[in-house]
Amino acid sequence: MSMSSSHTQASRVLGTLLLATGAVLGVIAPSHTSLLSEGLAGVGIISCVLASLLRTRATTLLASVSTVCDLATVAASPPVHAAALIVMVPLGLSITLGLLFITSQHSPVASLRPFEWMIVLGSGVFAALVVIVALITPLTALPRQLLAGMGTIVVLGALSRLAIRARSPGSPATKNQTTPRAS
Amino acid sequence: MQRQYTRRFGAVLIGAWTALLLGSLTGPAVVVAGAPLMVIAVVGLLWPRDNGGTVTYTLADKPICFEGDELGLELDITPYRRLRYRVVLRDRGLLVGSFAVTAATSTISFALAHFGSVDLSGSSLIREGPFGLFEDTMPLRLDDAVKVFPPIEEVAPIMRMVSAPYAVGRHRSTVKSHAGLEFVDVRQAGPGDPLTDVNWKATARTGAIWLNERSSELPLDLVIFLDTFPSADLAQRTKLASNLARAHLRNFDRVGLVVFGGTIGWLPPATGHFQERLIGERLLLVRPYESAADKRIDLIPKTALPRSATVMVVSGLDDPRIVQAIRDLKFAGHPVIVVRPTASAVQPSLNQVTRLGLLIRRQLLADIANLDITVIDQDTWRERTDVDVF
Numbered sequence: 001m002s003m004s005s006s007h008t009q010a011s012r013v014l015g016t017l018l019l020a021t022g023a024v025l026g027v028i029a030p031s032h033t034s035l036l037s038e039g040l041a042g043v044g045i046i047s048c049v050l051a052s053l054l055r056t057r058a059t060t061l062l063a064s065v066s067t068v069c070d071l072a073t074v075a076a077s078p079p080v081h082a083a084a085l086i087v088m089v090p091l092g093l094s095i096t097l098g099l100l101f102i103t104s105q106h107s108p109v110a111s112l113r114p115f116e117w118m119i120v121l122g123s124g125v126f127a128a129l130v131v132i133v134a135l136i137t138p139l140t141a142l143p144r145q146l147l148a149g150m151g152t153i154v155v156l157g158a159l160s161r162l163a164i165r166a167r168s169p170g171s172p173a174t175k176n177q178t179t180p181r182a183s
Numbered sequence: 184m185q186r187q188y189t190r191r192f193g194a195v196l197i198g199a200w201t202a203l204l205l206g207s208l209t210g211p212a213v214v215v216a217g218a219p220l221m222v223i224a225v226v227g228l229l230w231p232r233d234n235g236g237t238v239t240y241t242l243a244d245k246p247i248c249f250e251g252d253e254l255g256l257e258l259d260i261t262p263y264r265r266l267r268y269r270v271v272l273r274d275r276g277l278l279v280g281s282f283a284v285t286a287a288t289s290t291i292s293f294a295l296a297h298f299g300s301v302d303l304s305g306s307s308l309i310r311e312g313p314f315g316l317f318e319d320t321m322p323l324r325l326d327d328a329v330k331v332f333p334p335i336e337e338v339a340p341i342m343r344m345v346s347a348p349y350a351v352g353r354h355r356s357t358v359k360s361h362a363g364l365e366f367v368d369v370r371q372a373g374p375g376d377p378l379t380d381v382n383w384k385a386t387a388r389t390g391a392i393w394l395n396e397r398s399s400e401l402p403l404d405l406v407i408f409l410d411t412f413p414s415a416d417l418a419q420r421t422k423l424a425s426n427l428a429r430a431h432l433r434n435f436d437r438v439g440l441v442v443f444g445g446t447i448g449w450l451p452p453a454t455g456h457f458q459e460r461l462i463g464e465r466l467l468l469v470r471p472y473e474s475a476a477d478k479r480i481d482l483i484p485k486t487a488l489p490r491s492a493t494v495m496v497v498s499g500l501d502d503p504r505i506v507q508a509i510r511d512l513k514f515a516g517h518p519v520i521v522v523r524p525t526a527s528a529v530q531p532s533l534n535q536v537t538r539l540g541l542l543i544r545r546q547l548l549a550d551i552a553n554l555d556i557t558v559i560d561q562d563t564w565r566e567r568t569d570v571d572v573f
Contacts, residue, residue: 026216060190067198067220071213075205078212088215096219099198100314103191113265116313123222127215134211 007107012052012059015102019048019066022095026073029087037076044069051102063102070095085131093124184234184310184319192227192316199224227316237261238308242325250298250334256291256325258308263287267311270323274301284308297418298333300467332463333422335429368396403436404452404489407462408512410498410505411444413471416524421469423524424497428462439492440465441483443508445472449487478504480511493518500547513554521551521558 023044027033044066051062070091079085097120104111112120202217239259248254260268268284270291279301282291295301303325310319369382372392385393409424411417424440431438432454439452440462448468450461480488488494494517498505512519548558 022216029212057190060194064194064197067194068201071198071201071205071217074216075209075213078210085212085215088212092216092219095198095216096223099194099220100191100223103194104315112314115265119222119226119313120219123219126222127218130211130215130218134215 007110008105011101011104011106011108011111014108015063015098015100015104016048016052018094018098018101019051019063019070020045020098022070022091022098023048023066023073025087025091025094026070029074029084029091030077030079032077034077037073040069040073040076044073048098048102056103056105060103063099067095067099085134086128089124089127089131092127093120096120096123184232184321186232186312186317186319188227188317189315191314192224195220195224195227195314195316223314223316226313230312230317232319238321238323240308240323240325242303242327242329248295248329248331250331251294251296252331253292253294254329256293257289258284258291259288260284260308261287264310266313267315269309269311271307271309272303273305273307274303276305279303279306295329295331298331298422298467299469301329301331303329330464330467332467333425336422336426364397366395366397369393370396403431404439404492405431405436406439406441406452406488406492406494406517408441408443408494408496408498408508409466409469410496410500410502411442411446411469411471412502412505413445413473414499414501416499417469417471419524420497420499421466423522425463425466427495427497427522429459432456432459432462438462439487439489441487442466442469443478443480443483443505445470445474447478447482449483451486452489452492478508480508480515488517490516493520495519496521497524499523500544500551506547506551509551509556510554513556519554519556521556523559 023041026044027038027041030037047062047066047069051059051066054062074088074091079087100120101108101111198220199217202213202220206212206214206217237259238261241257242254256270256272258270263286270282270284272279272282272293274295279295280293282293284291303323306323306325308321308323310321312318369385370393372378372381372394376394378392378394380395380397382393382395407424407428409420411421414420428438428440435454437452437454438458440448440450442448442465448465450458450465453461494512496505496509496512496519498509498521500506500521500523509519509521552558
C-alpha cells in the first residue's frame with residue numbers, strides 16, 4: 001500500500017468514526033427516542049462504514065446519505081428541553097468534520113489547513129449563537145421564520161443566477177446582439 | 184480561471200439544505216446541528232472568483248529527449264495563495280501525471296514513459312478552493328510538442344539470426360548489381376554466370392571454372408517497411424524499426440522508411456545523421472489508424488522503394504494486408520527479410536484457441552519462408568523449444 005493511500009485510509013476511518021459519533025449523539029441527545037430515530041441512526045452508521053470501504057464516488061454519495069440520516073435522526077426526535085440544544089453543537093461539528101475527512105484524499109493532519117480549521121470552529125461558534133437565539137426566541141415561531149428565511153434565500157439565489165447569466169457574454173440574452181458596423 | 188465545484192461541495196450542500204429543510208419543519212435543533220455545513224457551503228459559494236494572477240511557466244527544453252528521460256516544468260505563480268495547487272499534465276487527453284505545487288516558484292520533474300510526439304497543450308494548473316469545495320482551472324498553453332525518441336537498444340542479436348544468402352550493413356553483400364573491386368572469395372561458376380571475372384589460377388588447378396567474388400563498394404539500399412496496422416505490439420515494432428534504422432545508418436547504409444498501415448508514408452533511402460533524425464521523427468508520428476481500405480505497395484513511389492533495395496519488413500504478421508504486401512515485395516524482385524519482434528511471454532498452459540492461432544501463424548511463416556524470404560520470429564523459436572502445441 002502506498003503512503004498516500006494509507007493516509008487516505010486513515011482519513012476515511014477518522015471520518016467514519018466522527019459520522020458514527022454524530023449518529024450516536026443524535027440518538028442520545030433527546031430524553032425520549034423513537035424507533036424511527038434509532039433506525040435512521042443505524043442507517044447513518046451503516047452508510048458511513050460502507051463509505052469508508054468503497055471507492056471515491058460511492059464514498060461521497062454514502063457520506064451524504066450518512067449526513068442526511070444523522071440530521072434526520074435529530075429531526076425525528078428533537079430535544080424537548082431547549083438546554084439540550086447545546087449538545088447539537090458538537091454533533092454538528094462531528095458530522096461536518098466526518099464528512100470532510102471521509103471524502104479527503106489527504107492525511108488527517110493535511111486534510112484541513114489552519115484557516116479551514118478556523119472556519120469550522122467559527123461555524124461552531126455560529127451554531128452556539130443559533131442556540132442562544134433559539135433559547136431567547138419562542139421555539140414555536142422559529143420554524144416559520146426559518147421557512148421564510150429559506151424561501152428568501154432561494155428567491156435571491158435564483159435572481160442572482162439570472163442576473164449573472166444575463167451579464168455573461170455567451171448567454172442567450174446577449175448572443176443575439178449584433179455589433180454595430182461602420183458604414 | 185474556470186471554476187468547477189467538486190462532489191464534496193455537493194455533499195456539503197445536501198447536508199446544509201437538509202438541515203434547513205428539516206429545521207423549518209421540526210425546530211432549531213437540526214439547524215444548530217447543520218450550522219457548520221451551512222457555513223462551509225456559504226464559504227464555497229461566496230469565495231471570490233479571480234483570474235488566478237500571473238502564472239509563468241517554461242518547459243526545460245532538451246535537445247533530444249528519450250523515453251524515460253526527466254523533463255522539468257518551471258512555474259512561477261503570482262500571487263500565490265495559501266491553497267493547494269497542482270499541475271495536471273495531459274497528452275491529447277490522456278493523463279501523464281498530476282503534481283503538487285508547494286511553492287510560488289517551483290520546478291516539476293516528470294518523465295515521459297512512452298515515445299512519440301507528446302502534445303501537452305491540454306495541461307492545466309488547478310487551484311483547489313477551501314475545503315476542496317471547488318477547483319479553479321487555468322490552462323497551461325504548452326503548445327510546442329515534445330519529441331520523445333525511443334531508447335537506443337542494440338539490435339545485434341536480431342542481426343545474427345539472419346541466415347540469408349545475402350547480408351546487410353558492413354557484412355558481405357552478394358548483390359550482383361553492386362559488384363565492386365575488392366576481392367573477397369572465389370566460387371564455382373554456375374549456369375548463367377558471366378565469364379568476365381574468372382579466377383584463372385583456381386580454374387587451372389582444379390579443372391572447373393572458378394569466378395572471383397568481389398564485395399560491393401556501394402552502400403546497401405535498405406528500406407525498413409514498418410507494419411503499423413493496429414496491434415498490441417505496435418510500439419515495440421516501432422522501437423525495433425527505429426533501432427534497426429539507426430544501426431544500419433551507422434554502418435553507412437542508405438536507409439529508407441515505409442510506414443504501411445491505416446495510413447501510408449515513406450522516406451526515400453538516404454544516409455547520414457540527418458536521415459537518422461528524419462526517420463526518428465517520422466516514427467514519432469506513427470499511430471494505429473483503423474482502416475478497412477485495401478493497401479498495396481503500388482501506392483509507394485519508386486523513389487521510396489528502389490528496385491534494388493533490400494526490404495526489411497518489421498511486422499507482427501497479424502493483418503492479411505501486410506502478408507500480401509510481403510508477397511508483392513518478393514514478386515517485385517526485392518530481397519525481403521521479415522522481422523517479427525518478440526511478443527508477450529508465452530503462456531505455459533495454452534488453450535485450444537491459442538494453439539489454433541499458433542498453428543495458423545506457423546503455417547503463415549512457413550508459407551512466407553517458402554517464398555525464399557528470411558523470417559526472424561523469436562516467439563516461434565521459443566515456442567518450439569518451450570511448448571508442445573499438440
